[in-house]
Amino acid sequence: xxxxxxxxxxxxxxxxxxxxxxxxxxxxxxxxxxxxxxxxxxxxxxxxxxxxxxxxxxxxxxxxxxxxxxxxxxxxxxxxxxxxxxxxxxxxxxxxxxxxxxxxxxxxxxxxxxxxxxxxxxxxxxxxxxxxxxxxxxxxxxx
Amino acid sequence: xxxxxxxxxxxxxxxxxxxxxxxxxxxxxxxxxxxxxxxxxxxxxxxxxxxxxxxxxxxxxxxxxxxxxxxxxxxxxxxxxxxxxxxxxxxxxxxxxxxxxxxxxxxxxxxxxxxxxxxxxxxxxxxxxxxxxxxxxxxxxxx
Amino acid sequence: xxxxxxxxxxxxxxxxxxxxxxxxxxxxxxxxxxxxxxxxxxxxxxxxxxxxxxxxxxxxxxxxxxxxxxxxxxxxxxxxxxxxxxxxxxxxxxxxxxxxxxxxxxxxxxxxxxxxxxxxxxxxxxxxxxxxxxxxxxxxxxx
Amino acid sequence: xxxxxxxxxxxxxxxxxxxxxxxxxxxxxxxxxxxxxxxxxxxxxxxxxxxxxxxxxxxxxxxxxxxxxxxxxxxxxxxxxxxxxxxxxxxxxxxxxxxxxxxxxxxxxxxxxxxxxxxxxxxxxxxxxxxxxxxxxxxxxxx
Numbered sequence: 001x002x003x004x005x006x007x008x009x010x011x012x013x014x015x016x017x018x019x020x021x022x023x024x025x026x027x028x029x030x031x032x033x034x035x036x037x038x039x040x041x042x043x044x045x046x047x048x049x050x051x052x053x054x055x056x057x058x059x060x061x062x063x064x065x066x067x068x069x070x071x072x073x074x075x076x077x078x079x080x081x082x083x084x085x086x087x088x089x090x091x092x093x094x095x096x097x098x099x100x101x102x103x104x105x106x107x108x109x110x111x112x113x114x115x116x117x118x119x120x121x122x123x124x125x126x127x128x129x130x131x132x133x134x135x136x137x138x139x140x141x142x143x
Numbered sequence: 144x145x146x147x148x149x150x151x152x153x154x155x156x157x158x159x160x161x162x163x164x165x166x167x168x169x170x171x172x173x174x175x176x177x178x179x180x181x182x183x184x185x186x187x188x189x190x191x192x193x194x195x196x197x198x199x200x201x202x203x204x205x206x207x208x209x210x211x212x213x214x215x216x217x218x219x220x221x222x223x224x225x226x227x228x229x230x231x232x233x234x235x236x237x238x239x240x241x242x243x244x245x246x247x248x249x250x251x252x253x254x255x256x257x258x259x260x261x262x263x264x265x266x267x268x269x270x271x272x273x274x275x276x277x278x279x280x281x282x283x284x285x286x
Numbered sequence: 287x288x289x290x291x292x293x294x295x296x297x298x299x300x301x302x303x304x305x306x307x308x309x310x311x312x313x314x315x316x317x318x319x320x321x322x323x324x325x326x327x328x329x330x331x332x333x334x335x336x337x338x339x340x341x342x343x344x345x346x347x348x349x350x351x352x353x354x355x356x357x358x359x360x361x362x363x364x365x366x367x368x369x370x371x372x373x374x375x376x377x378x379x380x381x382x383x384x385x386x387x388x389x390x391x392x393x394x395x396x397x398x399x400x401x402x403x404x405x406x407x408x409x410x411x412x413x414x415x416x417x418x419x420x421x422x423x424x425x426x427x428x429x
Numbered sequence: 430x431x432x433x434x435x436x437x438x439x440x441x442x443x444x445x446x447x448x449x450x451x452x453x454x455x456x457x458x459x460x461x462x463x464x465x466x467x468x469x470x471x472x473x474x475x476x477x478x479x480x481x482x483x484x485x486x487x488x489x490x491x492x493x494x495x496x497x498x499x500x501x502x503x504x505x506x507x508x509x510x511x512x513x514x515x516x517x518x519x520x521x522x523x524x525x526x527x528x529x530x531x532x533x534x535x536x537x538x539x540x541x542x543x544x545x546x547x548x549x550x551x552x553x554x555x556x557x558x559x560x561x562x563x564x565x566x567x568x569x570x571x572x
Contacts, residue, residue: 008191041198044187048151048431052468052496055184056521073513080510089516094523100513122513144440144541144569145334147433154430181467182338210338224366227359227386227408230375235342237380255430283430294477327484330473334437341470 006036007105007113011140012043015105015115018135020047022128028120030128031058034105036113039067047119054118060095061102061125066114072102073126101125105133149179150248150256154283155186158248158258161278163190165271171263173271174201177248179256182210190262197261203238204245204268209257215245216269244268248276292322293391293399297426298329301391301401304421306333308414314406316414317344320391322399325353333405340404346381347388347411352400358388359412387411391419435465436534436542440569441472444534444544447564449476451557457549459557460487463534465542468496476548483547489524490531490554495543501531502555530554534562 007015012034023030029049034042041062046055061072068075075098078085089098100122105113115132117125150158155177166173172192177185184205189198204215211218218241221228232241243265248256258275260268293301298320309316315335320328327348332341347358354361361384364371375384386408391399401418403411436444441463452459458478463471470491475484490501497504504527507514518527529551534542544561546554 009188012188038195040189040195041187042189044184045152045155046183046185051498052181052183053493053521053525054497057517057525060520076513076515079516086510090519094519097520098516099520126513144536145435145437147435149431149433151431179467181465181469183467207339211340212337224372227362227412229362230365230384231343233376233380234346234383234385235339235380239339239343250430295474298474324481326475326481327473328475330470331438331441332469332471338467338469 004037005107005110005112007034007042009042011113011136014136014139015132016043016045019115019117019128019132020045021135022131023047026120026124026127028124030117030119030125031055032132033058033062033116034113035062035066037066037111039063039114042113051119057097057099057118058116060097061099061116061118062114063095063116064097064114065102065104065116066111068096069104069111071104072097073100073122076100101129103129103133105136147180148250148253148255150177150185152185154256154279157279157282158275159186159188162258162260162271162275163188164278165274166190169263169267169270171267173260173262173268174198175275176201176205176259177256178205178209180209180254182206182257185256194262200240200242200261201259203240204242204259204261205257206238206259207240207257208245208247208259209254211239212247212254214247215240216243216265219243244272246272246276248279290323291393291396291398293320293328295328297399297422300422300425301418302329302331305401305403305414305418306331307421308417309333312406312410312413314410316403316405316411317341318418319344319348319402320399321345321348321352323352323397325349325400328399337405343383343385343404344402346383347385347402347404348400349381349402350383350400351388351390351402352397354382355390355397357390358383359386359408362386387415389415389419391422433466434536434539434541436463436471438471440542440565443565443568444561445472445474448544448546448557448561449474450564451560452476455549455553455556457553459546459548459554460484461561462487462491462545463542464491464495466495466540468492468543471542480548486526486528486547487545489526490528490545490547491543492524492545493526493543494531494533494545495540497525498533498540500533501526502529502551505529530558532558532562534565
């Protein structure tokens with residue numbers, strides 16, 4: 001038997017809250033998705049003005065980051081012609097995202113979920129995703 | 144050009160809040176999805192203990208209710224062998240749901256979005272979806 | 287080698303025009319799709335107020351009627367438990383529609399395309415599809 | 430609640446008319462799709478001789494341009510190995526198009542829909558899409 005640690009809904013809300021705060025600060029309404037360690041959606045919010053395509057993209061980034069335990073921009077770096085990883089972005093029906101903006105959420109060295117942002121530039125999406133994680137780690141109830 | 148009214152994120156949160164309150168009351172953790180009038184996701188929450196399959200089902204119910212402007216249990220009633228509507232549930236890649244638990248959200252006689260619940264019995268899902276709408280209509284800011 | 291007769295764009299517009307005229311007459315804004323004999327879309331119109339789900343359903347009805355050379359309500363009649371055809375509506379990824387509202391377009395005994403309507407009841411959809419065909423047959427340029 | 434402006438069917442027909450006129454001028458029969466601001470199809474025409482694959486591609490270009498509020502050729506420019514956006518074209522089940530020929534339709538600074546063309550070179554598709562927008566903006570009824 002295994003015991004798994006994963007984000008709960010209260011954690012997911014903290015992640016979204018921190019990411020949305022940064023998104024408002026930089027003036028880009030975002031789609032924000034949080035998934036658990038298995039890649040399954042826990043919570044999602046489309047800020048007023050977030051893009052329709054980003055509803056899916058944010059979820060796919062969060063899924064990739066959690067389920068592959070790797071930031072989507074790390075996949076981006078190796079998803080270049082000639083690299084043995086090239087083409088990874090069409091896997092899992094195209095859900096595996098190599099576009100910056102998906103980060104694994106790590107607690108005590110363990111991936112417990114993922115967060116994905118979409119609607120800005122990849123750099124903006126990454127910045128807001130990180131802000132969500134920082135907010136979560138600072139505010140989460142300590143067990 | 145047409146002018147359309149749709150739910151915003153604050154509205155979606157009210158809908159989820161009301162549905163989740165009822166779900167806690169009856170002791171069934173739910174997946175709760177709210178979409179706009181075009182069927183596009185605005186907000187989603189999986190209560191701790193909500194089912195994995197329900198992540199998709201709740202979204203499909205909300206999509207159907209808003210985009211077809213019809214409660215999913217109304218499709219259920221006509222989706223029987225011999226009815227001319229039989230087989231509708233496999234449409235739109237199977238997203239069109241005829242399982243009870245999806246309700247259109249109507250404001251001033253106009254469908255402005257939809258709510259979908261999943262994890263309980265269809266009857267429980269329907270009850271919680273209605274509770275979300277009641278809460279939203281009672282609390283929403285009046286324009 | 288084979289020679290195939292199929293609807294052209296001018297024909298498709300006549301079919302849509304006739305169907306839309308009837309839809310306005312009965313007061314139900316419809317989605318209207320016309321495909322060629324291979325099931326490939328030629329023209330589509332969503333009347334203002336047509337349902338979002340009907341965008342796909344109308345196309346699937348037209349596809350089924352032309353590609354299977356059978357009205358969707360004829361599939362409906364045999365898509366009942368116990369019939370050897372039961373379950374046909376999940377075929378072709380769920381595109382094969384057994385919901386009334388799709389009719390083959392027949393010229394000189396040959397299926398040259400299909401028309402599919404969605405947004406009303408199946409009976410209304412069927413009535414408007416037939417009106418489209420009647421209009422087309424009355425007005426089409428004779429070769 | 431939010432209020433959204435979107436193209437209606439009369440607008441969509443103007444967009445198609447302008448694009449088709451240019452397509453005839455350059456001698457390339459096109460598939461032409463117009464969607465609303467949520468990416469949902471309003472109208473579609475395949476000119477006689479338009480390509481079968483283009484039925485889907487034109488719709489995906491229009492969807493992308495409207496739902497991501499970005500011309501598909503703009504995605505093309507950043508969809509190169511080494512860019513943080515690389516791989517975006519497989520998102521949303523591959524519907525997100527980075528092939529030139531999809532343009533957002535902007536009225537009063539707001540994206541109200543999208544137009545997508547396919548069957549020519551991307552340059553030809555882009556030229557005809559722009560011609561559709563120019564025609565629409567010149568002829569549309571002023572509110």
